[in-house]
Amino acid sequence: MDVRNDQPQGLITPGQRAEYMRQGNASAVLRAVLAYGPVSRAEIARHTGLSAPSVTKLTSTLIDVGLLGQLAPVEPTQGRPRVPLRVDPDRTAALGLHIGVLRSTFGLVGLDGRVLVERELAHAELADTSPRAIADQAVRGVQSLLDERLGDRRLVGTGVSIGGWVDGARGRVVEHGPLGWRDVPLLDQLAGRLPGPVVLEQTVRAIARAELWFGAGREVDDFALVFIGNVQGAAIVVDRTVHRGPGAAAGGIEHLPVTDDPEVRCPRCGAGCLSAAAGDIALTAQARAAGLLGPAEGTPGGEHGAAGYGLDLERLVAAARPAGSGTGDVRAQDLLRRRARRAGRAVATIVDLLNPSRIVLAGGILVAEEYLDDLRAEVALRSHRGAAVVEDIVPAVFGARTLVRSSAVPALERVITEPFAALGML
Numbered sequence: 001m002d003v004r005n006d007q008p009q010g011l012i013t014p015g016q017r018a019e020y021m022r023q024g025n026a027s028a029v030l031r032a033v034l035a036y037g038p039v040s041r042a043e044i045a046r047h048t049g050l051s052a053p054s055v056t057k058l059t060s061t062l063i064d065v066g067l068l069g070q071l072a073p074v075e076p077t078q079g080r081p082r083v084p085l086r087v088d089p090d091r092t093a094a095l096g097l098h099i100g101v102l103r104s105t106f107g108l109v110g111l112d113g114r115v116l117v118e119r120e121l122a123h124a125e126l127a128d129t130s131p132r133a134i135a136d137q138a139v140r141g142v143q144s145l146l147d148e149r150l151g152d153r154r155l156v157g158t159g160v161s162i163g164g165w166v167d168g169a170r171g172r173v174v175e176h177g178p179l180g181w182r183d184v185p186l187l188d189q190l191a192g193r194l195p196g197p198v199v200l201e202q203t204v205r206a207i208a209r210a211e212l213w214f215g216a217g218r219e220v221d222d223f224a225l226v227f228i229g230n231v232q233g234a235a236i237v238v239d240r241t242v243h244r245g246p247g248a249a250a251g252g253i254e255h256l257p258v259t260d261d262p263e264v265r266c267p268r269c270g271a272g273c274l275s276a277a278a279g280d281i282a283l284t285a286q287a288r289a290a291g292l293l294g295p296a297e298g299t300p301g302g303e304h305g306a307a308g309y310g311l312d313l314e315r316l317v318a319a320a321r322p323a324g325s326g327t328g329d330v331r332a333q334d335l336l337r338r339r340a341r342r343a344g345r346a347v348a349t350i351v352d353l354l355n356p357s358r359i360v361l362a363g364g365i366l367v368a369e370e371y372l373d374d375l376r377a378e379v380a381l382r383s384h385r386g387a388a389v390v391e392d393i394v395p396a397v398f399g400a401r402t403l404v405r406s407s408a409v410p411a412l413e414r415v416i417t418e419p420f421a422a423l424g425m426l
């Protein structure tokens, strides 16, 4: 991490080389504070392998530029008092913008991953959901948010996330079925109109990156985030990097077969796949067919983008839960249990293929958390890792309100990995 690969070595002066090394070490300090903070300088030295004098110098620089903050000293029973350090939550922020099917959600996120302010704008206010109309609406909303709420914080950039098939490196939405978009150069339409640099990421990968730095992935270098909700997708993190593959097409798990039930047939793939058997939309359709939900209200299935779970799913879970002296609706319980077990079959395939250190679950599957043990049991049954895998299957730390945070994370990530370059100090 000391010298960037894209720098021809012969063109770097010794002074520049030292600066890049210093930046790599500063990043290691920031990562240690994010993973273990609040931590003392001595603990940072232990976690990073840097010398105590180096840690002292680097932390003092990082405090000066507003990335770290000090808490009140802790008096030990013997020796010198220790000053815990944390990532400064107030002075640096990134803008996060999520473009969903029904609405755009945006806000400011601090360097510690906390959402400072969040707003949303419904697409129903627009004459159409063309990329241009949605981009214009978002730009106007962001501008007034920044005017009112940015204050004297330093803004390090904007992260934009959207569902569907997204090639973030090329700045394009390859396909977004529910919005009817194909090959949209979204980044071109937003860059220059939102605080830069502007980066584009697919929603599930953005959620994985948020978990990587601030949630369930903080202490492991590899994991698979499995999103099962109105959409299904996986993000595979290897060596703390999200794998994309050619065309950024990795993680399309929606048509993994999970049941032989002849009543479940996907209109796209013709099989009993994850989408047709265990997606939120399939589940609530089964519940409606069983007479558990009554007539459809509002928009069935709710928000497709990511973590908006939809009213129907919440009503189904409420019907299944015991209330008062009642035991809950057995049919609703059966549907939720069956969905969890079917989802478990897809997770078992991912476990056997990748053997990640953790499986982090996200999406509507988390709304009925009492059925996650059914999912785990199915994985244990199907995977060759057996029961040992159970403890590695964990829910995402960030629940429903994760869209703004996860959108902003790719913009914050640069501050963590290349702090001096991101702040214009190199």
Ligand SMILES: [Zn+2]
Residues within 6 Å of the ligand: 254, 255, 266, 267, 268, 269, 270, 271, 273, 274, 275, 276
């Ligand atoms: Zn299918």
